[in-house]
Amino acid sequence: MTLIKESSTIQENKSQAFVACPVTFVMEKIGGYWKPIILFNLLSGSKRYSELKKSIPAITEKVLIQQLKQLEGDGLLIRKSKPVVPPYVTYELSKSGKALHPVLYAMAEWAVGNSGKLSKTFSKQMKDFPL
Amino acid sequence: MTLIKESSTIQENKSQAFVACPVTFVMEKIGGYWKPIILFNLLSGSKRYSELKKSIPAITEKVLIQQLKQLEGDGLLIRKSKPVVPPYVTYELSKSGKALHPVLYAMAEWAVGNSGKLSKTFSKQMKDFPL
DNA sequence: TAGTATACACACTTTAGGGTAAGTACTTGT
DNA sequence: ACAAGTACTTACCCTAAAGTGTGTATACTA
Numbered sequence: 001m002t003l004i005k006e007s008s009t010i011q012e013n014k015s016q017a018f019v020a021c022p023v024t025f026v027m028e029k030i031g032g033y034w035k036p037i038i039l040f041n042l043l044s045g046s047k048r049y050s051e052l053k054k055s056i057p058a059i060t061e062k063v064l065i066q067q068l069k070q071l072e073g074d075g076l077l078i079r080k081s082k083p084v085v086p087p088y089v090t091y092e093l094s095k096s097g098k099a100l101h102p103v104l105y106a107m108a109e110w111a112v113g114n115s116g117k118l119s120k121t122f123s124k125q126m127k128d129f130p131l
Numbered sequence: 132m133t134l135i136k137e138s139s140t141i142q143e144n145k146s147q148a149f150v151a152c153p154v155t156f157v158m159e160k161i162g163g164y165w166k167p168i169i170l171f172n173l174l175s176g177s178k179r180y181s182e183l184k185k186s187i188p189a190i191t192e193k194v195l196i197q198q199l200k201q202l203e204g205d206g207l208l209i210r211k212s213k214p215v216v217p218p219y220v221t222y223e224l225s226k227s228g229k230a231l232h233p234v235l236y237a238m239a240e241w242a243v244g245n246s247g248k249l250s251k252t253f254s255k256q257m258k259d260f261p262l
Numbered sequence: 263t264a265g266t267a268t269a270c271a272c273a274c275t276t277t278a279g280g281g282t283a284a285g286t287a288c289t290t291g292t
Numbered sequence: 293a294c295a296a297g298t299a300c301t302t303a304c305c306c307t308a309a310a311g312t313g314t315g316t317a318t319a320c321t322a
Contacts, residue, residue, distance in 0.1 A: 022257070023171045031162070103234065279307090283304090288298095
């Protein structure tokens with residue numbers, strides 16, 4: 001995790017917007033490209049690290065843990081590990097993580113309605129959407 | 132606008148996730164850091180370029196137009212310009228842009244409920260939330 | 263005549279995020 | 293003896309996003 005330069009204008013700009021706009025606050029937490037996908041995959045319940053990997057084949061291991069750590073740090077999910085060999089680690093949504101359900105759901109609904117050709121694919125996914 | 136290298140693994144990864152996950156589809160459209168904020172500011176109605184700039188002081192001009200162009204390109208908003216001097220350009224949400232309202236609203240609600248100290252600030256903003 | 267306002271455009275630099283590849287520790291299966 | 297599985301970690305590199313600064317056309321105003 002590379003440190004953030006204090007003089008970074010980007011960060012200053014972000015923190016400006018951050019206090020002013022609730023939507024930006026959300027983007028700070030789940031704005032990373034993979035985060036919504038990870039949360040989406042955890043909506044259906046707790047999963048092992050390896051299960052997540054299988055669910056999201058396109059993500060690399062480094063990025064997956066990186067994002068998981070950040071989400072954990074932001075209190076959106078909870079990591080549970082059993083002290084066994086081989087390791088057994090599960091991730092599940094925290095209370096505020098679960099509270100994101102309406103957001104993810106609204107996103108998915110919008111995708112279904114506004115994706116044109118893809119809508120059929122998405123509609124299938126929506127059938128499995130955990131309500 | 133720099134061209135995207137076809138061999139880019141990132142893009143391949145993204146397009147993989149893109150077809151598989153509705154949430155990712157949404158992130159493709161509004162995933163940029165500033166896009167939700169811009170959309171949020173346009174929810175209340177059409178605005179001139181300069182008004183947007185004032186509403187979002189932290190964004191630079193370059194990034195603002197860049198994002199506006201992308202949003203326009205993705206069909207989320209409509210640009211209208213009057214052929215006068217000085218120029219008079221307004222931006223407003225398109226139909227699918229307006230359809231994002233539930234998403235933005237869900238985000239804002241989540242922010243109000245999960246921001247701790249900031250919740251008061253956000254609650255004030257929510258009073259002005261265009262329903 | 264110089265200044266102001268508007269909505270950009272362009273070139274250049276910085277930064278954060280993400281990708282690649284390799285390694286670790288320990289046990290179980292062949 | 294050796295590979296395989298598990299959940300990571302580390303070091304290095306590349307790219308896309310974002311920031312900085314300057315320029316432009318035109319009309320109105322002081």
